[in-house]
Amino acid sequence: MTDSLDSLRDQIDALDQQLQTLLNRRAELAHAVADVKRREDSNPVFYRPEREAQVLQRIKERNQGPIDGEAMARLFREVMSICLALEQPMRVAFLGPEGTFTQQAALKHFGHAVESVPLGAIDEVFREVEAGAAHYGVVPVENSTEGMVSHTLDTFMSSSLKICGEVELRIHHHLLAGPHTRRDKVTRVYSHQQTLAQCRQWLDAHLPTVERIPVSSNAEAARRLRDEWNALAIAGDMAAELYGLERVQSNIEDRPDNTTRFLVIGRQDTPPSGRDKTSMLVTGKNRPGLLSDMLLPFREQGINLTRLESRPSRTANWSYVFFIDCEGHKEDPLLKNVLERLEGDGNTIRILGSYPKAVL
Numbered sequence: 001m002t003d004s005l006d007s008l009r010d011q012i013d014a015l016d017q018q019l020q021t022l023l024n025r026r027a028e029l030a031h032a033v034a035d036v037k038r039r040e041d042s043n044p045v046f047y048r049p050e051r052e053a054q055v056l057q058r059i060k061e062r063n064q065g066p067i068d069g070e071a072m073a074r075l076f077r078e079v080m081s082i083c084l085a086l087e088q089p090m091r092v093a094f095l096g097p098e099g100t101f102t103q104q105a106a107l108k109h110f111g112h113a114v115e116s117v118p119l120g121a122i123d124e125v126f127r128e129v130e131a132g133a134a135h136y137g138v139v140p141v142e143n144s145t146e147g148m149v150s151h152t153l154d155t156f157m158s159s160s161l162k163i164c165g166e167v168e169l170r171i172h173h174h175l176l177a178g179p180h181t182r183r184d185k186v187t188r189v190y191s192h193q194q195t196l197a198q199c200r201q202w203l204d205a206h207l208p209t210v211e212r213i214p215v216s217s218n219a220e221a222a223r224r225l226r227d228e229w230n231a232l233a234i235a236g237d238m239a240a241e242l243y244g245l246e247r248v249q250s251n252i253e254d255r256p257d258n259t260t261r262f263l264v265i266g267r268q269d270t271p272p273s274g275r276d277k278t279s280m281l282v283t284g285k286n287r288p289g290l291l292s293d294m295l296l297p298f299r300e301q302g303i304n305l306t307r308l309e310s311r312p313s314r315t316a317n318w319s320y321v322f323f324i325d326c327e328g329h330k331e332d333p334l335l336k337n338v339l340e341r342l343e344g345d346g347n348t349i350r351i352l353g354s355y356p357k358a359v360l
C-alpha cells in the first residue's frame, strides 16, 4: 500500500529537521575553520577556491539522483557561500551595472551570500580589488562567438592581481520591451556591441530596419527602456527581471552554444586543486619562429593549451605579448619544466594565476 500524503509529509518534515541540524553543524565547523585560519596567519585568507572546487566536484561525481548533479552542486555552492560569509563577509566587485551577465557569473561562482558591487568599467574592477575595497573581482575575458575581451587582457598587463578562478556562463539573449514600448513604433534597439554582434543574423532577419545602438552594457540597455516608448533592448534574464521588462522573443543569439568565460581576480595565489589551469603572459624578442619556439616545450611535455591570444605590448611598435592558457598548475613538475625552458630561451613570463577549472 502506498504512503498517504500526511505520512509522506511527516517523513519530509523529519528529514528537513535532520538536514537543518546537519547544515548548522556544518556552519559551526566553518566557524572553527576560520578560527584555525586566524590562529595560523596574521593575514588569513578565508576563501579557498581549490577547496571549493574539490567539494563541488566530489558532490557532482558521487551524486546518485534523482536530483541532477549540477543542481545538487549549485545547492552546495550556496551552502558554502553561507559558510564562507560566516567566516568573513565577502565583497565581490563586478562589471556592472546591476543585472549584467558578469553579475550573474559572480553569483554563480561565489553564491548569493556575498555582497556584489557593480563598477562601470573593467579597469575599475581591477582597481577596487587592488585597493582592498573588494576581496575579489569578476570580469569577462572571452566569448565563444566574439572572441577575447581585449580590455581585460590589456588591464592585466598593468595590474599585479592574480587569477583565482574562472566561470563559464551559457549566454541567452532576449529581445525585451519596456512598460511604455509601442511595438508598432519601434525605431531603435539598445544593447552592448558584443551582444548586437552575437544576434546579428536574428536582427537582420526580424528587425532589419530598426537602428542598432550600442551602449556600455546589456543592463544599461535594459535600464533605458524604463523611459523610452520607441525602443527595444537585448539583455539576459537578470536584467529583464531587475528592470521589470517583458520578453518579446527569447534566445535570439545566433549561436545556441554561445558561452562567455569570466575570470575571478584577487590578491592570493591558489594551491593545486587537482583540476587546474594556468594563465600567463609571455613576451620575447620579435624574431622569425618566436611563437613556434614558445609553443614547442608545451607540446614536448604533453601539456594542452586552451587559449592563445596576442596583444600589442604597448612598449614598442610591432612588439607583442602572448596570453597563454594551459592545463595544469604552475607547481606541476611538467609545467615547471616548460616555464624553465621558456625563460631559458630568453622569454619573460608572468604567471597570472593557476586556478581550478570551472566546476559549475
Ligand SMILES: O=C(O)C(=O)C[C@]1(C(=O)O)C=C[C@@H](O)C=C1
Pocket: 030, 033, 034, 046, 047, 048, 049, 051, 052, 055, 079, 080, 081, 083, 084, 087
Ligand atoms: O575548508 C575551508 O577552508 C573552509 O573555509 C570551509 C569552506 C566550506 O564551506 O566548505 C568555506 C569556504 C572556503 O572557501 C572553502 C570551504
